[in-house]
Amino acid sequence: xxxxxLEQAQEQVIEKPKEELLSKRRKRLxxxxxxxxNPITVQVLGICSALAVTVKLEPTLIMSIAVVFVIxxxxxxxxxxxxxxxxxxxxxxxxxxxxxxxxxxxxxxxxYNYEMYKVLGAFVGxxxxxCIVMGRLEAFAMGNKPYDSILDGIGSGFGYAWIxxxxxFFRELFGSGxxxxxxxxxxxxxxxxxxxxxxxxxIGAFVVLGVxxxxxxSKTGYVEH
Amino acid sequence: xxxxxGGYNVQQSNAYIxxxxxxxxxxxxxxxxxxxxxxxxxxxxxIELDTKTQILASVMDREQLxxxxxxxxxxMYNQRIASLVVDIKGEEIEKDEKGNDIVAEExxxxxxxxxxxxxRQYPVFKYINENDPSKVEAYILPLYGAGLWDKIWGxxxxxxxxxxxxxxxxxxxxxxxxxxxxxxxxxIQNRFVGKEIYNPKxxxxxxxxxxxxxxxxxxxxxxxxxxxxTITARGLSDMLKKYLGYYESYFKKINSGSMAKL
Numbered sequence: 001x002x003x004x005x006l007e008q009a010q011e012q013v014i015e016k017p018k019e020e021l022l023s024k025r026r027k028r029l030x031x032x033x034x035x036x037x038n039p040i041t042v043q044v045l046g047i048c049s050a051l052a053v054t055v056k057l058e059p060t061l062i063m064s065i066a067v068v069f070v071i072x073x074x075x076x077x078x079x080x081x082x083x084x085x086x087x088x089x090x091x092x093x094x095x096x097x098x099x100x101x102x103x104x105x106x107x108x109x110x111x112y113n114y115e116m117y118k119v120l121g122a123f124v125g126x127x128x129x130x131c132i133v134m135g136r137l138e139a140f141a142m143g144n145k146p147y148d149s150i151l152d153g154i155g156s157g158f159g160y161a162w163i164x165x166x167x168x169f170f171r172e173l174f175g176s177g178x179x180x181x182x183x184x185x186x187x188x189x190x191x192x193x194x195x196x197x198x199x200x201x202x203i204g205a206f207v208v209l210g211v212x213x214x215x216x217x218s219k220t221g222y223v224e225h
Numbered sequence: 226x227x228x229x230x231g232g233y234n235v236q237q238s239n240a241y242i243x244x245x246x247x248x249x250x251x252x253x254x255x256x257x258x259x260x261x262x263x264x265x266x267x268x269x270x271x272i273e274l275d276t277k278t279q280i281l282a283s284v285m286d287r288e289q290l291x292x293x294x295x296x297x298x299x300x301m302y303n304q305r306i307a308s309l310v311v312d313i314k315g316e317e318i319e320k321d322e323k324g325n326d327i328v329a330e331e332x333x334x335x336x337x338x339x340x341x342x343x344x345r346q347y348p349v350f351k352y353i354n355e356n357d358p359s360k361v362e363a364y365i366l367p368l369y370g371a372g373l374w375d376k377i378w379g380x381x382x383x384x385x386x387x388x389x390x391x392x393x394x395x396x397x398x399x400x401x402x403x404x405x406x407x408x409x410x411x412x413i414q415n416r417f418v419g420k421e422i423y424n425p426k427x428x429x430x431x432x433x434x435x436x437x438x439x440x441x442x443x444x445x446x447x448x449x450x451x452x453x454x455t456i457t458a459r460g461l462s463d464m465l466k467k468y469l470g471y472y473e474s475y476f477k478k479i480n481s482g483s484m485a486k487l
Contacts, residue, residue, distance in 0.1 A: 197403050
């Protein structure tokens with residue numbers, strides 16, 4: 001390593017603490033996963049739960065909150081421990097942290113919203129295997145500071161959330177004719193609006209997701225190579 | 226992979242890894258058991274509320290139940306439901322093999338389902354008249370069986386003649402959404418109301434859900450099926466028939482008057 005780069009590196013190290021609370025770089029940590037680097041539509045992670053829980057908006061909302069909670073806090077915890085975690089068992093450590101948080105979410109849900117616990121059942125538990133969470137821990141939190149990791153978690157969490165909520169919006173609207181169980185078509189006087197059985201099925205989620213990806217990519221110009 | 230300070234000496238030793246994972250296990254395990262202990266009472270309460278809501282749903286309007294607050298549901302349950310547990314012979318049982326009191330609401334239908342029908346505990350929930358507590362308006366019986374993908378369960382309510390179905394509520398774990406999962410909807414459950422389980426000869430024939438949807442000329446022992454969910458419907462009919470059979474001796478006891486109607 002030449003002296004030049006070493007000095008540059010040192011400068012960077014010194015400069016870092018001066019960074020604003022929400023600098024441009026940090027804003028990008030949040031905004032990137034929302035659109036250009038979205039975990040579902042661009043990285044194509046977490047598709048399983050995106051199909052499974054999006055029949056109705058209410059469970060989807062609960063699922064979104066659960067994932068945001070798990071991803072933010074696991075990012076924070078792993079980031080705090082990043083210099084202590086032995087490299088050889090890091091995946092197990094990450095998994096243990098995620099599993100603990102997920103179990104907590106599941107237990108709280110069981111205690112205070114049993115109805116949703118029954119609906120979401122296994123899917124909350126399956127957040128453990130949601131590649132988005134694990135992916136952020138391994139790719140980001142292991143090498144970044146806690147505050148940045150929280151921002152990254154918020155970005156990825158909400159990137160996941162807005163996509164599944166959009167999918168659920170269309171699936172519930174056209175599959176069940178309601179929004180948050182409120183019969184929307186009956187309310188506006190279209191009582192016999194035909195609901196589409198395809199939307200209730202997972203196939204409906206694929207269709208909506210496909211359209212979403214299409215719209216998004218035609219806007220951002222993202223192409224897979 | 227970013228290299229970290231000290232990442233290649235102490236932290237790579239086996240001793241460090243073992244100590245690290247041991248501490249992590251204790252911390253994580255402690256945290257989870259704390260949470261489990263702390264949330265236990267609230268969980269028990271919500272399970273109890275869920276069970277009682279389901280029992281009431283078999284004789285009451287679901288929409289009305291949905292609007293009620295948890296306290297109101299529990300109060301209503303206390304006022305209107307009297308429960309007991311019977312065995313296969315229809316005899317009331319109050320204590321289990323170990324001599325503990327049996328509470329009908331706490332009898333796990335799933336656990337009993339795994340035992341031999343002769344050894345099971347069968348809870349009965351009596352929906353009693355608002356003004357006259359000695360009058361039973363409906364007998365609510367739990368059911369458990371197999372659908373297409375996984376377990377299905379529910380409650381069926383019989384009117385005081387022990388023949389006419391007053392209502393039913395079903396639930397499932399993993400039936401196909403939009404097809405078999407419809408057993409959880411009021412639309413399907415209402416089809417059972419008014420059907421009869423005994424034929425004129427006095428034989429228990431139960432109520433069968435038939436194949437296909439939109440059938441006409443249904444008699445008092447059949448209900449219209451669910452399109453695309455024949456197996457779920459078959460499981461439902463099967464579950465109903467089996468469980469009504471298990472309770473038959475209890476019905477006979479009531480009809481012959483050997484058991485107080487309270």
